[in-house]
Amino acid sequence: MPEMAGGGLLGTPDGAVLDQVRVLELTRTIGGAYTAKLFADAGAEVVKVEPPGGDRLRSWSASGSPAGGDSGDGAFFQFLNAGKRSVVIDLDDPGGRDQFMALAATADLVVEDLGAGTVEAMGLSHAELNESNPSLALLSISPWGRGGPWDQRPANEFTLQSWVGSTHSRGIPNEMPLGVGGKLGEFLVAANAAALGLAALMAARRDYARGEHVDVSAYEAMTTSFVVYAHLYAAYASDARTGATRSIEIPSxxxxxxxxxxxxxxxxxxxxxxxxxxxxxxxxxxxxxxxxxxxxxxxxxxxxxxxxxxxxxxxxxxxxxxxxxxxxxxxxxDGSRVAQIDHFAERGVYVENPGGFTQPRVPYQLSAR
CATH class of the missing domain: 3.30.1540.10 (formyl-coa transferase, domain 3)
Structure with missing residues (x-):
């Protein structure tokens, strides 16, 4: 039986809405892990497949110091993986592939972010997964999407912000442009991916339909989320500035x-x-x-x-x-007092993690539960 990866569900509404859903997570990025977390937060059973040695985020912390608690895992890992189960599988080993296929045979959705063509090279393509589970949906997250000359091109949050045109517009004119911090793009991609993954598994459950392969491009999701006003000005006001110089809000x-x-x-x-x-x-x-x-x-x-x-x-x-x-x-x-602000305290926005830190609960409440 897979073990718990990051503790129990924290701040989750009573009565899980996805308690009949099983998700298999094969991710290595923040965006992929957060996509699966959104399912776990809603009550789905999420099984996180980790490589030998474990997910690299287990040992990461922003300060470089351990988060505390009994697990020895970093706070960010615990936040991203609370409520999930974890199993270590060596997918480079034929026996590991068989173990993964056995788990996939009983799952509703597989979430992966290993890069375009990677699961296919492992013998875990959507077609192969569907042989034993025709209704299984596969959700693939990659920087550029599948197909096209760039699907193998390396990219990350910082470079994608530049590619969508966001970085050029931010900062003081004639000075260095600025990116947006906080891995915002990864969380936005996850929100898009989770919605599409949920739609795919719901569609597959109708009349026992065949599961879809959902291809999510981080670049394409960020293009709609990191839009800059200069593009709108150029489209609707031809005599306005078109972003030749960068700017910030004043006041800010x-x-x-x-x-x-x-x-x-x-x-x-x-x-x-x-x-x-x-x-x-x-x-x-x-x-x-x-x-x-x-x-x-x-x-x-x-x-x-x-x-x-x-x-x-x-x-x-x-x-x-x-x-x-x-x-x-x-x-x-710096966030040290935000949990004590009266509005957030009354709504119970922040909860204590067993690892010894405060974290936000799920960002919704259910009226009928």
Whole structure:
């Protein structure tokens, strides 16, 4: 029997909605592991297949120090794999392939991210899996998708952000462009992949239909998620700037008396209300500062006017005033206090992991359960 990979289900709604679903996970990336986690969070039985020596994420931590607890696994591994079962299989060995095929014969879905053509080379193609389990769906995640001259081309989160055009637009004009941190692309790809995998296994259950092979391209998923405004301007406003220079939002992350505070004024009305927040209504009436491009062109002036107010007030004072005027705002912190914020505490957003750290629960609640 496979053993538990990362502890029991944490913060999962009572009454699992996918408790009749079995998923076989053959992944090596964060995106693949999180795809399978979404199924486990919803109550599916997920069996994680690890190579001899275990998943490399077991020993990884951002700080380089162990997370604690009895498992000896890093916090991120425990978060990604809570509720899954784990089995070690050497897929380079013929006996290991037979062991995997036996597990696949009773599964509803296989999730893999080993790269285009890899499972086929192992003798684990969708056609071969379907020989003993015709309704089994296969969900394959890869950087570029299958087919085409780039399907074997190496890529990762950072390079894919550049390929979709996101990196070029972020940062200060004439300075180094910036990528988005936090592995956001991998989590976005997982959200797309999990939805498609669920659709595939539901379709296969209708009238005992044949399982689909779902091909998910990380690049294609990120193209829709990391869209930059310059493309929209070019399509709908031919006389507007088209992204020849990069920019950041102004206001954005601004200095307070005791820390940092973040704003995001998407609409013209929000910027006018922001100017009221910082006691500078005259700035709202200046035509040259009315647009994001205008504020970027005069950024030193705008930053100085913002700082005159923000550096004289605490983060809490600024957040309270901006919230009262319905300006999107947030304190910029390291996350150490977020679990104690009243809204999150009342909703039970954060739960304690047996490994000795706090983690978010599943991001939904079920009204009928």
């Amino acid at each position: 992350v601004e200095p307070a008396k005791d820390g940092w505070v973040g704003f995001c004024t998407i609409t013209g009305q929000q910027f006018k209300d922001f100017c009221v927040v910082i006691d500078d209504p005259e700035m709202a009436e200046a035509p040259r500062l009315a647009s994001g491009d205008g504020r970027m062109d005069h950024r030193d002036e705008v930053w100085n006017r913002i700082a005159r107010f923000t550096q004289a007030h605490t983060v809490d004072e600024i957040v309270d005033k901006a919230t009262m005027l319905r300006v999107p705002v947030a304190p910029i912190g």
